[in-house]
Amino acid sequence: MKNNILIIGGGPAGLESASQLQRMGYNVILIEKSPKLGGHLAKWDRLFPDSVPADEVLGGLLRGAEGVKCFTDTDVRAINRLDKSYNVRLTNGITVLSDAVLVASGFDLFDAVKKEEYGYGVYDQVMTNADLEAYFKTGTDRRIENPGKIGFAHCVGSRDEKAGCRSCSKVCCATAVKQAIEMKQAFPNAEVFCFYMDLRLFGRHYEDIYLKAQKEYGVRFIRGRVAEVSENYDGTLLVKAEDTVAGKPLKVTLDLLVLMAGMRPSGVGKAIGDLLEMPVEEDGYFAVRSGIAASQRSPIPGIFLAGAATGPKTLPETLADARAAAMEVDRYLTEIFPDAKNYKQLVKERW
Amino acid sequence: MIYEGKQKIWSDYQKDIPDDHYFYVRSCIRQSFFPASEATFLDITRNRLGKDIFETEHHTTCGGIAYHSDTIPQETVMTIIARQFALMAKHGYENYVCSCITSFGLYCETLETWREFPELEAKIRENLWKSCKLEFAKPKFLIHASDLIYKYRNQIAAQAVRKLVNVHTGEPLKVVEHIGCHYSKMFPSKGVGGAEYPYVLVGMIEAWGGEIVDYPERRHCCGFGFRQYFIKGNRGYSLSNTHKKFESMEPFKPDLIITNCPGCPYFLDRWQYVIAESTGKTYGQDGHGIPALTYEEVAGLVMGYDPWDLGLQTHQVGVEPLLDKMWVEYDPAKKFLGKNGKDLGAPAPCACLK
Amino acid sequence: MVDFGFGLVPSSRINLDLFDKDKYRELVKIEPDARICMACGSCTAVCTAGKFVHTSLREAIEDILNAKNDKALESLQACQLCGKCSMVCPRGINTRHLILSINKVYSAK
Numbered sequence: 049m050k051n052n053i054l055i056i057g058g059g060p061a062g063l064e065s066a067s068q069l070q071r072m073g074y075n076v077i078l079i080e081k082s083p084k085l086g087g088h089l090a091k092w093d094r095l096f097p098d099s100v101p102a103d104e105v106l107g108g109l110l111r112g113a114e115g116v117k118c119f120t121d122t123d124v125r126a127i128n129r130l131d132k133s134y135n136v137r138l139t140n141g142i143t144v145l146s147d148a149v150l151v152a153s154g155f156d157l158f159d160a161v162k163k164e165e166y167g168y169g170v171y172d173q174v175m176t177n178a179d180l181e182a183y184f185k186t187g188t189d190r191r192i193e194n195p196g197k198i199g200f201a202h203c204v205g206s207r208d209e210k211a212g213c214r215s216c217s218k219v220c221c222a223t224a225v226k227q228a229i230e231m232k233q234a235f236p237n238a239e240v241f242c243f244y245m246d247l248r249l250f251g252r253h254y255e256d257i258y259l260k261a262q263k264e265y266g267v268r269f270i271r272g273r274v275a276e277v278s279e280n281y282d283g284t285l286l287v288k289a290e291d292t293v294a295g296k297p298l299k300v301t302l303d304l305l306v307l308m309a310g311m312r313p314s315g316v317g318k319a320i321g322d323l324l325e326m327p328v329e330e331d332g333y334f335a336v337r338s339g340i341a342a343s344q345r346s347p348i349p350g351i352f353l354a355g356a357a358t359g360p361k362t363l364p365e366t367l368a369d370a371r372a373a374a375m376e377v378d379r380y381l382t383e384i385f386p387d388a389k390n391y392k393q394l395v396k397e398r399w
Numbered sequence: 400m401i402y403e404g405k406q407k408i409w410s411d412y413q414k415d416i417p418d419d420h421y422f423y424v425r426s427c428i429r430q431s432f433f434p435a436s437e438a439t440f441l442d443i444t445r446n447r448l449g450k451d452i453f454e455t456e457h458h459t460t461c462g463g464i465a466y467h468s469d470t471i472p473q474e475t476v477m478t479i480i481a482r483q484f485a486l487m488a489k490h491g492y493e494n495y496v497c498s499c500i501t502s503f504g505l506y507c508e509t510l511e512t513w514r515e516f517p518e519l520e521a522k523i524r525e526n527l528w529k530s531c532k533l534e535f536a537k538p539k540f541l542i543h544a545s546d547l548i549y550k551y552r553n554q555i556a557a558q559a560v561r562k563l564v565n566v567h568t569g570e571p572l573k574v575v576e577h578i579g580c581h582y583s584k585m586f587p588s589k590g591v592g593g594a595e596y597p598y599v600l601v602g603m604i605e606a607w608g609g610e611i612v613d614y615p616e617r618r619h620c621c622g623f624g625f626r627q628y629f630i631k632g633n634r635g636y637s638l639s640n641t642h643k644k645f646e647s648m649e650p651f652k653p654d655l656i657i658t659n660c661p662g663c664p665y666f667l668d669r670w671q672y673v674i675a676e677s678t679g680k681t682y683g684q685d686g687h688g689i690p691a692l693t694y695e696e697v698a699g700l701v702m703g704y705d706p707w708d709l710g711l712q713t714h715q716v717g718v719e720p721l722l723d724k725m726w727v728e729y730d731p732a733k734k735f736l737g738k739n740g741k742d743l744g745a746p747a748p749c750a751c752l753k
Numbered sequence: 754m755v756d757f758g759f760g761l762v763p764s765s766r767i768n769l770d771l772f773d774k775d776k777y778r779e780l781v782k783i784e785p786d787a788r789i790c791m792a793c794g795s796c797t798a799v800c801t802a803g804k805f806v807h808t809s810l811r812e813a814i815e816d817i818l819n820a821k822n823d824k825a826l827e828s829l830q831a832c833q834l835c836g837k838c839s840m841v842c843p844r845g846i847n848t849r850h851l852i853l854s855i856n857k858v859y860s861a862k
Contacts, residue, residue: 170404296819298819
């Protein structure tokens, strides 16, 4: 018997786990609330650390998931937990009886408007990392016209309890360094500044791009968080930070400021989590059975998690997590689920 | 600048301001700095708009100046404040409106402290009873007087005889708004428009026909800073803060500065004189300064009050260029006559500031 | 002018708009490694002269970038060119050479 598995979310985590589970012979149904598969990846131009085109990676993921029943523009309307399975009513009118549910609802980009002091949506020359990727993809943005001085503000909505997020979003430092290099490539005469608190370049090749940004592109790294932005008479920006290495307040006039908006738990994901009564942790991301030994299992039997639904992750981490989640689903559906007589006992022992 | 972006933020910071029935408390220093502002507030609200604004001669200072100078224990300040609130309740009011920003900030801070530490509130309740035999009460609504003028801004505009417009060019006057630090920096949600883009004065300027100047150092302190000013050795810092603001607003060529705090108009006004006389630099047109007025004075001007009745002659920076732009009629001969018609004498002329 | 007994206080703030791009370009042309310092402070920690007289290559590099060229030269004035800093620099900067180059470029008027 082919088990039905419902995957919620059509971003990289959902696509990769769909691909794996399909290969294992399961009947996979994937739903995506937006009109398009690919999640944030579909909006990105190039990926750190090696500036691989995002389209290439997404293309591979979509090819892998060919044959999976994908419903876009589709959300969950209601979920009933049966003895072992889930009866899921979708907004497109279809009802799925699913033996396992994999939540891959990903993340939302922090709404940079909330950092009022940075003036996103108020000052003409302030944009976000996502806006800049859109510019790289389309080649147009009214804010970018041969900028002479460009700043990157790290940690926008990350490591900021006032903005509702204590933790690090993990991907922004490397994204900033990548985008700083790309802006230097596009505008070789520009002066580029990165304002950081700690440079968290933990991954393979990350330190290399940091060195490259300094050595080959002359990007200036200033240790100190951007504290305040204002608009000058001529429309340029006045940016204030402390150079915490020099121990002095600092100001600089910029033509463009890019805010590295961090990751927040997905709002759509939260609504689905509420339907499934999935517990969340203090940071707003879904809780897992064990952060170390079972990080793809929800505390609720039969519900699995992959990708940024359980906290900020890089893309390779997300894909690895998705594969691991597929393995976990398979293990559950072969070792626990079929044993109708001992199901409850097995769940107790092994979930 | 994207105006809609600011509007969105303003809509996030709206506060409930009851329409009528207020217990009014004055500021310690405004009556000597800008002697007609509070009288104008009462005249506009009571006589022009027909509101019930009650005041009693039994209210005192809030203790703010002593508090910010570290010369009074917090418990004492809180008991003083509790007494003010008790007077409000005793006279049958529940809406409290204060003239001073320092007081407003301190009231907000005190109410918040009582909310977080009920045992402290209980102690103050006891102190109040022991010392004054008054029943403890808290206001239902705590409002700054500029909130109330903001609330009535359109009613004032309806009665206005002139706008914040340069009659010679037909252009709106360029107005800098300066908010007292303790209006919303400590508690952004307690101020109209929040702390980053406060709307309380912007709303008045818009309603009365002026244009806002959004200059980079708009959030910076006027330079009062209590201990910066009080101690002569620190006074240079006070002056430098004001200087920083003027250097920042200079390219925008403002016609007028409007403020909502007792200290700010004073320092934005007087330090222009000190900067001019010690460095030769002036910020208005042709060697003049930029007039820094209170919101009541500006409301009074648009409603047709006589500028000398508004006390505009007590400003260091001459207001005549502004009055000319707005086509306000005034008698230069009466500028330094007292209320009783007696000549008070003109101050000695400045060397640099016209 | 009137003396009030107090006056404007000079700002201690770094103004990056004053950064001397031309001089810096001259420096990195002969000394590309000036760019790769990551401000770890190892050089300053072991500096022979720095234990007695204020001396810091890390600070000098920072000062140049922060438009304080004269201060950068001051920070290197007491250097004995012993080479201890080059032993500890994790990025392998030829620190002695860099110090000489900074002096050469920024002393020239």
